[in-house]
Amino acid sequence: MEANKRIRFIGLLAVGLLLAVGAEDRKSNITSADARRTVGEVAAFQQFPADYRLARMGSIRGGEAFFHIFTTWLKDTGKWRTLVFENSGAYLGYYETSNEPAELEKSGITYPGHSYSAESGDNAEGEFDSGDSHTIVFSTNGPPDLVKFEEKTFTFVSSPKRIRPDTPGYRFVLVANRMADSINQGRYLRIRDDFSARALAKLSEERTKTAFANLRQRLGKIERLDAPWVQQESIAVFPVSFEKGVVGLELSLDADDKISGLRILPFTTAFPELPPHQTALTLPYGGRWRVMWGGDNRQTSKYFGNRVRQHAREFVIADRYGLTYLEEGKKNADFFAFGRPVVAPAAGEVIAVVNGVEDNRPRSPNTFAGLGNMVVIQHATNEVSVIGHLMNDSILVKTGQVVAVRQPIARCGNSGDSTQPSIYYHLQDNPAPDTGSGYRPQFRNVLIWDRGRGRVDAKHSPSRGEYVEQHSAP
Numbered sequence: 001m002e003a004n005k006r007i008r009f010i011g012l013l014a015v016g017l018l019l020a021v022g023a024e025d026r027k028s029n030i031t032s033a034d035a036r037r038t039v040g041e042v043a044a045f046q047q048f049p050a051d052y053r054l055a056r057m058g059s060i061r062g063g064e065a066f067f068h069i070f071t072t073w074l075k076d077t078g079k080w081r082t083l084v085f086e087n088s089g090a091y092l093g094y095y096e097t098s099n100e101p102a103e104l105e106k107s108g109i110t111y112p113g114h115s116y117s118a119e120s121g122d123n124a125e126g127e128f129d130s131g132d133s134h135t136i137v138f139s140t141n142g143p144p145d146l147v148k149f150e151e152k153t154f155t156f157v158s159s160p161k162r163i164r165p166d167t168p169g170y171r172f173v174l175v176a177n178r179m180a181d182s183i184n185q186g187r188y189l190r191i192r193d194d195f196s197a198r199a200l201a202k203l204s205e206e207r208t209k210t211a212f213a214n215l216r217q218r219l220g221k222i223e224r225l226d227a228p229w230v231q232q233e234s235i236a237v238f239p240v241s242f243e244k245g246v247v248g249l250e251l252s253l254d255a256d257d258k259i260s261g262l263r264i265l266p267f268t269t270a271f272p273e274l275p276p277h278q279t280a281l282t283l284p285y286g287g288r289w290r291v292m293w294g295g296d297n298r299q300t301s302k303y304f305g306n307r308v309r310q311h312a313r314e315f316v317i318a319d320r321y322g323l324t325y326l327e328e329g330k331k332n333a334d335f336f337a338f339g340r341p342v343v344a345p346a347a348g349e350v351i352a353v354v355n356g357v358e359d360n361r362p363r364s365p366n367t368f369a370g371l372g373n374m375v376v377i378q379h380a381t382n383e384v385s386v387i388g389h390l391m392n393d394s395i396l397v398k399t400g401q402v403v404a405v406r407q408p409i410a411r412c413g414n415s416g417d418s419t420q421p422s423i424y425y426h427l428q429d430n431p432a433p434d435t436g437s438g439y440r441p442q443f444r445n446v447l448i449w450d451r452g453r454g455r456v457d458a459k460h461s462p463s464r465g466e467y468v469e470q471h472s473a474p
Contacts, residue, residue: 028087030068038091060104063140088177093158108137169228172236180222188212196258220244237270246305277439279379280474281345288469290318291462300464311438312426332414338421340412344403352376355395357415365417372416375409388424389416444474
């Protein structure tokens with residue numbers, strides 16, 4: 001495939017910090033659909049209701065950077081959430097308050113008090129104005145984590161994937177975001193603003209324009225730029241999802257944060273497979289189920305290109321024709337899988353539980369809470385199971401509880417980004433939510449059915465379309 005060809009040249013995107021002048025000075029247009037999709041990709045451990053609605057407030061400028069603000073109301077708690085996005089579209093997190101934010105100042109968000117009036121005038125961070133309002137002022141680095149006023153405190157709940165200025169990947173993210181912005185806008189020569197002197201000498205304007213124009217023609221626009229894998233102090237690799245493929249972007253920066261090297265790599269070259277896991281896994285259910293998603297390419301894996309979830313499997317119950325429901329499939333109860341027991345795939349300690357996400361209506365996924373209700377079980381230091389899409393209020397285990405292999409933990413539901421009742425599963429190498437890398441799961445003693453005949457594999461990684469069941473415990 002042409003997507004697997006490498007583009008080499010000495011040069012790397014130099015982007016000073018957010019203080020630098022460049023792409024961050026041009027305000028992007030982040031739509032509600034963009035915001036909803038972005039949050040859904042990273043907010044697995046932050047609960048959002050299935051029926052949330054996002055309302056755009058607008059944009060503000062903190063220091064030299066733009067930020068985009070959206071709000072949503074949680075009817076179950078009567079609280080408001082103010083969601084904050086970077087200019088690149090990256091989701092930073094939210095403030096949760098009793099009052100809806102009243103307005104945006106030039107560099108902050110104003111929340112009303114009991115007697116607030118929009119005509120009361122401006123106020124500075126940490127002060128009350130005559131209308132009893134509170135303004136949270138942003139800096140170049142974004143919203144403050146904690147703001148204490150005289151009688152009220154605001155706490156920012158950060159996204160699990162928020163990269164802060166003091167983290168190793170921060171300078172790479174700034175550079176990569178600027179590059180993605182230039183590629184999507186077709187402004188390829190702007191990328192040269194971030195080249196080192198040596199890179200500029202090696203690559204002419206014409207060659208720069210040709211290289212990136214060819215990349216755009218082959219792969220289309222960039223849809224998603226995932227968190228970087230920092231390999232050395234000067235080198236990081238990003239998973240990049242284009243319209244027509246997924247690749248690895250290897251970015252090298254010099255001491256001045258200037259581009260000294262850039263390569264486009266095949267995804268599997270940029271992010272090699274983890275070694276086989278040691279945990280003896282069993283399928284997280286009883287009986288015969290069908291693999292709805294799972295494989296090694298974009299056609300079979302719903303999450304291909306995501307370092308953590310690319311080997312995820314989703315299971316449904318289907319008849320021999322592939323039908324997963326009776327009647328018209330308009331209700332969750334029409335589906336064979338809905339309410340069926342979900343079991344622990346192996347023994348371990350429950351390290352996280354998410355409950356309270358409402359089950360979706362069939363064919364109406366909640367992209368704002370991608371994994372929905374879930375249970376996370378740590379089997380070993382670097383082997384952690386994530387089981388999602390569970391039925392609301394069906395979870396039977398608690399954080400800190402030790403579970404046995406095949407112990408019931410919940411029931412199959414339709415929460416999160418699922419379109420029908422299903423069981424979501426992936427195994428990752430890090431206990432932190434949606435971080436690290438994902439293993440290719442190998443389940444023990446699996447019975448695979450094909451045209452009425454079954455065979456037993458001692459170890460098997462199910463693929464899309466297969467009918468599989470647990471033959472015996474390992």
